Amino acid sequence: MSRNILLGLTAIAILVSCRRDPDLPDLPGTKTQFKATIVNPADVFPESTFGMPSLPIDNPFTVEGIYLGRMLFYDPILSFDSTISCGSCHSQKNAFADSKPFSSGIYGFGTTRNSSSLINLAYSKKFFWDARQNSLRELVFEPIQAHNEMAMTLPVLSQKLAKIPRYVAYFDKAFGSQPNIFDMSKALELFLMTLVSKNSRYDDFFPGKFSLLNNAEKRGALLFNGLVNFDASTGLTSGADCFHCHGGALAQQNNPNMGGIANNGLDANFIDKGYGGITNRAMDRGTFKTPTLLNIAVSGPYMHDGRFTTLEQVINHYSDNVQFQSATLNPMMSAHSNQQLKLSAEQKTDLKAFLLTMTDTVFLSNPAYGNPFKK
Ligand code: HEC
Numbered sequence: 105m106s107r108n109i110l111l112g113l114t115a116i117a118i119l120v121s122c123r124r125d126p127d128l129p130d131l132p133g134t135k136t137q138f139k140a141t142i143v144n145p146a147d148v149f150p151e152s153t154f155g156m157p158s159l160p161i162d163n164p165f166t167v168e169g170i171y172l173g174r175m176l177f178y179d180p181i182l183s184f185d186s187t188i189s190c191g192s193c194h195s196q197k198n199a200f201a202d203s204k205p206f207s208s209g210i211y212g213f214g215t216t217r218n219s220s221s222l223i224n225l226a227y228s229k230k231f232f233w234d235a236r237q238n239s240l241r242e243l244v245f246e247p248i249q250a251h252n253e254m255a256m257t258l259p260v261l262s263q264k265l266a267k268i269p270r271y272v273a274y275f276d277k278a279f280g281s282q283p284n285i286f287d288m289s290k291a292l293e294l295f296l297m298t299l300v301s302k303n304s305r306y307d308d309f310f311p312g313k314f315s316l317l318n319n320a321e322k323r324g325a326l327l328f329n330g331l332v333n334f335d336a337s338t339g340l341t342s343g344a345d346c347f348h349c350h351g352g353a354l355a356q357q358n359n360p361n362m363g364g365i366a367n368n369g370l371d372a373n374f375i376d377k378g379y380g381g382i383t384n385r386a387m388d389r390g391t392f393k394t395p396t397l398l399n400i401a402v403s404g405p406y407m408h409d410g411r412f413t414t415l416e417q418v419i420n421h422y423s424d425n426v427q428f429q430s431a432t433l434n435p436m437m438s439a440h441s442n443q444q445l446k447l448s449a450e451q452k453t454d455l456k457a458f459l460l461t462m463t464d465t466v467f468l469s470n471p472a473y474g475n476p477f478k479k
C-alpha cells in the first residue's frame with residue numbers, strides 16, 4: 105500500500121472516531137462552549153531569558169484555569185481529612201519547598217524525602233528526586249493518593265469537589281465542566297507551570313555581566329563556572345565546577361545524561377537508591393534529580409533527605425567531603441581527579457555570596473502565587 109493511501113486511511117479513521125454521537129452526554133471538559141480567557145504563554149515565560157518551554161497542547165493557559173489550580177493547590181479538602189494542602193509542604197516563602205527535612209502529611213505521617221522546591225517546572229521533563237515522573241498532570245495524583253501525604257481516593261475527591269459551589273462555578277468557567285479529577289489535574293498543571301522565577305540578580309548577571317556583581321560575588325561566579333584546576337604552587341583550585349550540573353539560566357541541567365540526574369558524592373552506601381530504585385540498574389543507584397539552585401538561600405534544608413541545614417554545610421561537602429569510593433559517582437565529580445577541592449575559607453565565602461545572588465524576592469512574594477483563601 106502506498107504511503108498516501110495509508111495516510112488517507114488514517115485520516116478517515118480519525119474523522120470517524122471523532123464524530124460524536126448526539127445522544128451521548130457531554131464528557132467532562134468537552135463542552136463546545138469555551139468561556140475561559142486565554143493567556144499568552146509569552147506573558148508567562150520569559151523567552152529572552154529561558155526560551156519557550158514545550159507546553160502541553162491540550163491544556164491552554166487561561167486566567168480561570170490558573171486560578172482554579174491555585175485554589176486547589178492551597179485547599180486542604182484535597183486530603184482525606186481536609187487538613188493538608190499542597191501548600192502545607194510547599195510554602196512560597198521557601199521557594200515552595202518545606203523548611204523541615206521531612207514534611208508532615210496526614211495523621212502526622214512523615215515524608216521519606218525532602219520536599220522539592222517548585223521553580224520553573226515547565227522547563228523540567230523529569231520530576232521527583234528519583235526522576236520517576238514525566239508529567240506534572242499525572243504527578244499531582246501521587247501526593248493526593250499517597251497514604252503519608254494526603255491519603256485521598258479519587259472518587260471521594262470528585263464527590264467532595266462537586267459539593268463546593270466555588271468549584272462548581274470555577275470548573276465551569278475554566279473547562280466548561282462539572283468538578284472532575286481530570287480537569288483538576290489540568291488546572292494544577294497550569295498553576296504549577298506559572299511558578300516562574302526570573303527576577304534574581306543571577307538572572308541579570310547570566311551569562312556574564314560581571315559588572316553587576318560585587319567583588320566577592322565575582323570571585324564566587326568564577327569558582328562556580330570554572331573548571332577544577334589546581335595551582336601547583338598554592339595547591340588551591342581556581343574553579344569548583346558547579347555549572348556542569350547547576351549551570352545555565354535555569355541554574356539546573358535538565359538533560360539526564362549531562363548531569364541532570366547524578367550522584368554528587370554524598371554517600372558511598374546508599375540508603376535511598378534514588379533513580380536506581382526506579383530503573384533497577386546498578387549504574388543509576390544513588391543518583392538523584394539535580395535541583396535548580398535558584399532561590400537556594402531560602403529552600404533549605406538541602407539534598408533529597410534534607411541532611412544539610414546550611415549552605416556552608418553544602419559547600420563543605422563539595423569542598424572536603426566528596427565520597428570518591430561511591431560506585432556511581434558522576435564523572436563530573438571525579439573531574440576533581442579524586443582530590444578534594446579543599447577550598448579556602450575565603451573561596452567558600454565567595455561561592456556562598458554568588459549562590460545568594462540567586463534569590464528572587466519577586467518570585468517569593470508574588471501575590472499571584474499566594475494562598476487565595478488568605479486575605
Ligand atoms: C506531605 C507533604 C507534601 C504534600 C501534601 C505535597 N507534596 Fe509535593 N512533594 C513533597 C515531597 C517530599 C516531594 C519529593 C518527593 C520525592 O522526590 O519522592 C515533593 C515533590 C513534588 C514535586 C516535584 C518537583 C520537582 O522538581 O521534581 C511537585 C511538582 C510537587 N511535589 C507538587 C505537589 C502538588 C501539586 C501537591 C498537591 C496536590 C503536592 N506536591 C503535595 C511533599 C509534599
Ligand code: HEC
Nearest residue numbers: 344345346349363366368392394395406407408422434436
Ligand atoms: C555532577 C553533578 C553536580 C555537580 C558538579 C554539582 N552538583 Fe550540586 N547537586 C547535584 C545533585 C544530583 C544534587 C542532589 C543530590 C541529592 O539530593 O542526593 C545536588 C544538590 C545541590 C544542592 C542542594 C539543592 C537542594 O535543593 O537541596 C546545592 C546547594 C548544590 N548542589 C550546590 C552545588 C555547588 C555549589 C556545586 C559546585 C561546588 C555543585 N552543586 C556541583 C549535582 C551536582
